[in-house]
Amino acid sequence: MGTLISVNVGRPEPTExxxxxxxAIGKKPVDGPVEVTAPTERKGVSGLAGDAICDVRHHGGVDQAVYAYAREELDVWAEELGRALPDGVFGENLTTTGLAVSDAVIGERWRIGETLLLEVSATRIPCRTFAGWMEQERWVRTFTDRARPGAYLRVLTPGVIRSGDAITVVHTPEHGVSSADVFRALHSRAPEVLPLMLDLPGLAEGHRESAAKRLGV
Structure with a gap:
């Protein structure tokens, strides 16, 4: 069992x-309850009330409704980078503790609060916006090399959450393919995972299509 230590949302800010x-990558913790619903569009809409999605081509929607990252991994990054990394700094909606989020299995289900049920669906693909926000030289390469991507989740049952809520893993598929495995596969670090992604239950369709393209099928 894990704990939700911060619920974070972002507002649009100008950037170069x-x-x-x-x-809206610079997300900030929210005091009090936050409603989480299932977006109806594939892209462009967050699952969290009050959370903006600015890059509507690549973020948000059903398969990327909620992004989670572990506080433990943020602390490792903070030590490596020599700077404070507050909750929400990686653009995560949920900052957790007690869960190995990057190692969460695709299709794994989390219960948070009284009713919210989420399902691990996708991995993160580091982008130019993430690099610019972090202001770290060669950040995309560094993040890719570490392969600690956190996880995206879809909303199966809507609910209201707040910091301090327990996170209970209620189902873990037996196939064992994690967000980190998919991340490595999509970055040419684990080609043996690509065939598994073609029929992987719960995997985001965009990732499945990317695997098929790389395999030429």
Whole structure:
């Protein structure tokens, strides 16, 4: 069992390093309850009330409704980078403790609060906006090399959450393919995972299509 230590949402801010010219990657903790619902569009809509999605081509929607990252991994990054990394700094909606989020299995289900049920669906693909926001030289390469991507989740049952809520893993598929495995596969670090992705239950369709393209099928 894990704990939700922070619920984070972002507001649009102007930027020079994002294609739309605005970004909401700099998410901030919210005091009090936050409603989480299932977006109806594939892209462009967050699952969290009050959370903006600026790059509607690549973020949000059903398969990327909620992004989670572990506080433990943020602490490792903070030590490596020599700077404070507050909750939400990686653009995560949920900052957790007690869960190995990057190693969460695709299709794994989390219960948070009284009713919210989430399912691990996708991995993160580091982008130009993330690099510009972090202001770290060769950040995309560094993040890719570490392969600690956190995880995206879809909303199966809507609910209301707040910091301090327990996170209970209620189902873990037996196939064992994690968010980190998919991340490595999509970055040419684990080609043996690509065939598994073609029929992997719960995997985001965009990732499945990417695997098929790389395999030429």
């Amino acid at each position: 390093y994002s294609d739309p010219g605005v970004t």
